[in-house]
Amino acid sequence: MTLASEAETASRAVLEAACTQAGLDPHAAELLRLGENALYRLPGGIIARISRAGQTAAAVREVQVARWLEAQEVPAVQALPNVDQPAEVDGRAVTWWQELPPHRHGTAVEVAAALRRLHDLPPPITFDVGRLDPFVRLSDRIERAATLSEADRAWMREHLAVLQGRYAELPTGLSPSVVHGDAWIGNVVATNDSRVVLLDLERCSVGPPEWDLVSTAVKVFTLAGITIEDYQRFVDAYGHDVTRWAGFELLRDIREFRLVCMAAQAAGENPTRADEAALRLACLRGERGPRPWHWTAVS
Structure with missing residues (x-):
């Protein structure tokens, strides 16, 4: 089996x-x-x-x-x-x-509008939505990365510790709000009845709105998954460009590391994904040239 x-x-x-x-x-x-x-x-x-x-x-x-x-x-x-x-x-x-009824991935503008609506809400008062933890489950994913060498996993542990130390000194930005927590374009969909719907709410919490915004920036500048023009439309629709903020590179680095850890965990469970995990790690370590990097989706 x-x-x-x-x-x-x-x-x-x-x-x-x-x-x-x-x-x-x-x-x-x-x-x-x-x-x-x-x-x-x-x-x-x-x-x-x-x-x-x-x-x-x-x-x-x-x-x-x-x-x-x-x-x-x-x-x-x-x-x-x-x-x-x-x-x-x-x-x-x-x-x-x-x-859901039939739907498609949201456009950059639709994602921006959905995030703007979410970020403008006051936090709930009937339950504790919790505080954002950008490092949730990363240690576990590193340990599950069975296709990587122990030296690679040791590098990932050290890199995680460095990112955690940097996050403790995150520059001031937008006022904290309820954030989606995993605001990739695939987690905002447009239905055939003209609704733009938020999916995968398990990481919703209170934190810096920039955490949601940086996902779309990573989509264009790290992964080349959308165009610069799409990103500008996203910025115009939301009303803020996260790449101009002093904390952008840190949140980008954390997002990229999360993508590496997810691929590494997936490869540990399905070795056919091992090459993708190794590629992502090599990119992060500066061994595959500058961004954008061409990564293949894993689940």
């Missing part, structure tokens, strides 16, 4: 147990994605999201944030009503969501 089939078997067992708790029928469940989280579609337009072990607190917050945004009339993925959430099975959290 391959690692992927083992992971699917394990996630389906978790799904079945969680469905029993929630009074839902798992037998026609369709696997949509098996990556950082496992996603299944159940009959009736229900999406089940299964986290990795140890993420129950984040799942609780994600559901709370989704319901808060719905109350604020901010378009976002909606938690299934009238079901106790999350269910916990073998340390893994299972949450239930209403399936």
